[in-house]
Amino acid sequence: DAALILSMSLFGGFGVVFLMYAFRNAPASVLAPFSYFGILSAFLFGWIIFGEFPIDTLFPDVLLIIASGVIIVWRERRIKHQ
Secondary structure, X not given: OHHXXXXXXXXXXXXXXXXXXXXXXXXHHHHHHHHOHHHHHHHHHHHXXXXXXXXXXXXXXXXXXXXXXXXXHHHHHHXXXX
């Protein structure tokens, strides 16, 4: 168990450092969609490892997130072309 906890801590620490480096070098609007990958990966790990399948609560929330992302992209492109 100690090796697992140590490896999780190491990978988590490196992940935070790389995330800070990415936000320092790229616009947040470019990196924001990648943060939604966490929702998908949490769903997949929960489904594969623990057998959880939260279909009732996951998909309405995912649709809301996708719709808001599409609206933001549409608005940014509209502002850029004006």
